[in-house]
Amino acid sequence: MSRLTRRGFIATGSAVGAVLASPTIVRAQGKVTVGMAWPGMQDAVWSTSHKLLNEFAAASDTEIELVFTAADMDVAKQASDANDLISRGVDVLLVFPIDSKAISSSVKRARDAGIPSMAFLRQVHADARDQADVFVGIDAKYQQLSSARTVFEKMNADGAEISEVLWVSGDIRDENSRLRGVGLQEACDEYGATIAQDLVGNWDPQQAAAALAPALKAYPNINHISVASDVMMSGVRQVLQDAGKWAPHGDENHMYLSSVDVFPIGLELLRSGHLDADTIFDVTGMCRTAVELMPRLAAGETFDSDVLIQGPVFTPANVDDPEMQAQLWAT
Amino acid sequence: MVGEMVDTSQTYVPRDSGVLKLWHWLRSHPALLPVVLSVVMALVFALTVPNFADLRNIMNIFGQLGFLGFLCIGMTYVMVAGGIDLSSYTVVSAAAVVGATVMVATDSTVPGCLLMLVIGLAFGTINGIAIAYLRMVPFIVTLSTMVLAEGFAIWFTQAQSVYGLPYAFIDIFSARILPMTWGISARPVGIPVAGIAVLVAALILGFVLSRTLYGRRVYLTGANEETARISGIRVRRIKFSTYVLAGLMAAITAMILTADLGTATTAMVRDVRLMDIIAATVIGGASLKGGKGSILGSMFGLLFLTMLSNAFNLLGVSPFIAMVIKGTVLVAVIGLDVLRAK
The missing domain is CATH 3.40.50.2300 (Response regulator)
Structure with missing residues (x-):
C-alpha cells in the first residue's frame, strides 16, 4: 500500500x-x-x-x-x-x-x-x-468519493435505505488514508448519509476484521461498508461471513461494499458480486x-x-470490459 | 624421467615472475591494494564513463565519502582490535532523530548536536562494556544493539521523519566551500564540508592508529589478545575504546546526514550500506580476524566502492547488475582476506 x-x-x-x-x-x-x-x-x-x-x-x-x-x-x-x-x-x-x-x-x-x-x-x-x-x-480523495458515490447510486436504484456507513480506514498517520476518508465524507454529504464509526484497519485484513466485528454488532442495521483499500477485504469477508451477511448483490443479505485499489481480491469480489464498487489505484x-x-x-x-x-470505478457490470481490463496493473 | 624427483614449487611459478612479485608486494603492503585499485579504476572511468571526471561529479563522490567515511573509520578501529560493529548504521538513525527533535524543539543547533554525540557514545559504551568487560560475542552484542537502536528510533519518532531543523545547522554541515568551475560544469561547484571533515578525521585517526602507542596496542589486541595481555596491555580498555570511538563516528555521521537530507528519519541508512562499510574496510586491508587494517586502506576501499556505484549510475547500468558485481567484489575481497591469512 x-x-x-x-x-x-x-x-x-x-x-x-x-x-x-x-x-x-x-x-x-x-x-x-x-x-x-x-x-x-x-x-x-x-x-x-x-x-x-x-x-x-x-x-x-x-x-x-x-x-x-x-x-x-x-x-x-x-x-x-x-x-x-x-x-x-x-x-x-x-x-x-x-x-x-x-x-x-x-x-x-x-x-x-x-x-x-x-x-x-x-x-x-x-x-x-x-x-x-x-x-x-x-487523487486519493476522489478514489473513495467515486467508489462510495457509485454504491449510493446503486442503493438508490435498488430502493435501499441510505443512512449510515461503516468506514474501515487505513493508517491514521497516513495522508492517503485521511484523504480517502474525506472523500467518503463528501459522498455521504451528497447522499444524506453519515459515517457511523471510523474503524482503523491499518491496511491489515486481520486488524480490519478485529475492528469491524464489534462495530457490526453495535450497528446491526448498517447496509454499507466502505473500505479504504480492498487489500483489507479478506478481513471484511471473514466478519461478514460470521455475521451471515456475506452474500452477492441481489441476495437479501447483501451488504453494500465500496472500496479502492482493485487488487486481485477486489477483482475476485467484483466478479462474484460481493463488492459493488472499487476505484483503481x-x-x-x-x-x-x-x-x-x-x-x-x-x-x-x-x-x-x-x-x-x-482512475475509473470498477463495478461488477464493467469489471471484464477490455477497456477496464487494460487499466489493471496489480493482477 | 621416471623416478626423478620434481620440485613443483620451483617449476609452477618462477621466483622472478612479475605476478608473484606483485602478489608478495601487495601481501606486504595490504593498504596499497585499494589505493592501486582506486587509482586504476579512476583512470579507466575517467576515460570511458561520460561526466565521470567532471568537477561536479568529483565533488559528488567526495561528498558521498562523508556519508559513510566516518562509519568506515569506526569500523576499522573495531575490526583491527578484533571485533565487529553491526549496529553503527542504526545508531546513526537513533542519534539523528533524537538530536533533530531537540533542534526542532529549541530551534538551536548545539543542544541537538550534543545529544547526537551522547546517543552515539551511549550505544558505543553499551557495546564496549558488553564485549570488553562482560566478554560477550561482538556479533551477537552489536546485532542486538542494532535492533535496539532501530526500535528506539521508531518508538521515539513513531516512524515519522523529524523536520524543520534550524537552517544554521543545515547550512553548516551541508555547506560547500570554494566554488569553482571546471569541465562541463557550467555552474560553480563547491567542495563539500562533509568530505573535508572525513578527510581531516581520517588523517588524524589514521595517524593515531598507525603512529602512536595506543594504535600499536589496538593492533596487538586484535592480532593476539593473550599476547597483548601478557605484554601488559589493558586489552579490555583498548577494545572498549574502539567501540566508543565507533559510536562517536556514528554520531558524527548522524549530524552530517541529517544536515544533508534536511531531516532525520528511522531509515537514513539501511543494512545494505553496512555491507558497503564492512566491504570497504576489508578491501582496505582489514581482516575479519583482527590485527590488520588501516584508515588509509579503508578510505580507499570506500572510494573504490563509491566510484563503482557512481560509474554504474552514470552509465545507467541496472542497479541489480551493480549489486551482483558489488557482491562478487565483496566475495573476492573476503577470499583475498583468507589468502592473506595463509
Missing part, C-alpha cells in the same frame, strides 16, 4: 486534462534523458511503475531515455543516487521519494544544477524548503501522464498545479 502525502493545491479531472492539453506546450528538442531515483523494486507499485514508464517512454513521440537507480529504501542512498543522476547531466530528475521531507534536498540540488524535477506518487512535503517542479500522483494513468510531461518539463515548461490521476 502506498503512502501518499500532498500539499493543498490539487488538479483533478478536467484540470489534469487542461495540463495535458495546454496550448503552451513546449517540446524539447532531441532526446530527453530522465534520471529515476526510485526507492527500490521490491514493492509492486515500484516495479510496475518502472516497467510501465519504460513502456510509455518507448512508445513516446519524443525519444526518452530513462536512467534507473534503486535505493533499497535507504534515504541516504536515494540522495546519493540523485546526486549521481545530477552529475550525469540528466534533463529531468524523476523522484519517487522514500521520505517526502528528505527528498527536498535532492530537489534543491537538481534545481541548483538547472535540472527540473518531477515527484512521482509521493509528494515532496508541503513544509519542505524546495518543492518539485511538478507532482504526478493519485491508477498506476497506469500516472505513468502515462508522467511520460507525457517529461519532454515539456525538460523544455522548461512550468506547471502551476499538481497532476492528480483519478
Whole structure:
C-alpha cells in the first residue's frame, strides 16, 4: 500500500486534462534523458511503475531515455543516487521519494544544477524548503468519493435505505488514508448519509476484521461498508461471513461494499458480486501522464498545479470490459 | 624421467615472475591494494564513463565519502582490535532523530548536536562494556544493539521523519566551500564540508592508529589478545575504546546526514550500506580476524566502492547488475582476506 502525502493545491479531472492539453506546450528538442531515483523494486507499485514508464517512454513521440537507480529504501542512498543522476547531466530528475521531507534536498540540488524535477506518487512535503517542479500522483480523495458515490447510486436504484456507513480506514498517520476518508465524507454529504464509526484497519485484513466485528454488532442495521483499500477485504469477508451477511448483490443479505485499489481480491469480489464498487489505484494513468510531461518539463515548461490521476470505478457490470481490463496493473 | 624427483614449487611459478612479485608486494603492503585499485579504476572511468571526471561529479563522490567515511573509520578501529560493529548504521538513525527533535524543539543547533554525540557514545559504551568487560560475542552484542537502536528510533519518532531543523545547522554541515568551475560544469561547484571533515578525521585517526602507542596496542589486541595481555596491555580498555570511538563516528555521521537530507528519519541508512562499510574496510586491508587494517586502506576501499556505484549510475547500468558485481567484489575481497591469512 502506498503512502501518499500532498500539499493543498490539487488538479483533478478536467484540470489534469487542461495540463495535458495546454496550448503552451513546449517540446524539447532531441532526446530527453530522465534520471529515476526510485526507492527500490521490491514493492509492486515500484516495479510496475518502472516497467510501465519504460513502456510509455518507448512508445513516446519524443525519444526518452530513462536512467534507473534503486535505493533499497535507504534515504541516504536515494540522495546519493540523485546526486549521481545530477552529475550525469540528466534533463529531468524523476523522484519517487522514500521520505517526502528528505527528498527536498535532492530537489534543491537538481534545481541548483538547472535540472527540473518531477515527484512521482509521493509528494515532496508541503513544509519542505524546495518543492518539485511538478507532482504526478493519485487523487486519493476522489478514489473513495467515486467508489462510495457509485454504491449510493446503486442503493438508490435498488430502493435501499441510505443512512449510515461503516468506514474501515487505513493508517491514521497516513495522508492517503485521511484523504480517502474525506472523500467518503463528501459522498455521504451528497447522499444524506453519515459515517457511523471510523474503524482503523491499518491496511491489515486481520486488524480490519478485529475492528469491524464489534462495530457490526453495535450497528446491526448498517447496509454499507466502505473500505479504504480492498487489500483489507479478506478481513471484511471473514466478519461478514460470521455475521451471515456475506452474500452477492441481489441476495437479501447483501451488504453494500465500496472500496479502492482493485487488487486481485477486489477483482475476485467484483466478479462474484460481493463488492459493488472499487476505484483503481491508477498506476497506469500516472505513468502515462508522467511520460507525457517529461519532454515539456525538460523544455522548461512550468506547471502551476499538481497532476492528480483519478482512475475509473470498477463495478461488477464493467469489471471484464477490455477497456477496464487494460487499466489493471496489480493482477 | 621416471623416478626423478620434481620440485613443483620451483617449476609452477618462477621466483622472478612479475605476478608473484606483485602478489608478495601487495601481501606486504595490504593498504596499497585499494589505493592501486582506486587509482586504476579512476583512470579507466575517467576515460570511458561520460561526466565521470567532471568537477561536479568529483565533488559528488567526495561528498558521498562523508556519508559513510566516518562509519568506515569506526569500523576499522573495531575490526583491527578484533571485533565487529553491526549496529553503527542504526545508531546513526537513533542519534539523528533524537538530536533533530531537540533542534526542532529549541530551534538551536548545539543542544541537538550534543545529544547526537551522547546517543552515539551511549550505544558505543553499551557495546564496549558488553564485549570488553562482560566478554560477550561482538556479533551477537552489536546485532542486538542494532535492533535496539532501530526500535528506539521508531518508538521515539513513531516512524515519522523529524523536520524543520534550524537552517544554521543545515547550512553548516551541508555547506560547500570554494566554488569553482571546471569541465562541463557550467555552474560553480563547491567542495563539500562533509568530505573535508572525513578527510581531516581520517588523517588524524589514521595517524593515531598507525603512529602512536595506543594504535600499536589496538593492533596487538586484535592480532593476539593473550599476547597483548601478557605484554601488559589493558586489552579490555583498548577494545572498549574502539567501540566508543565507533559510536562517536556514528554520531558524527548522524549530524552530517541529517544536515544533508534536511531531516532525520528511522531509515537514513539501511543494512545494505553496512555491507558497503564492512566491504570497504576489508578491501582496505582489514581482516575479519583482527590485527590488520588501516584508515588509509579503508578510505580507499570506500572510494573504490563509491566510484563503482557512481560509474554504474552514470552509465545507467541496472542497479541489480551493480549489486551482483558489488557482491562478487565483496566475495573476492573476503577470499583475498583468507589468502592473506595463509
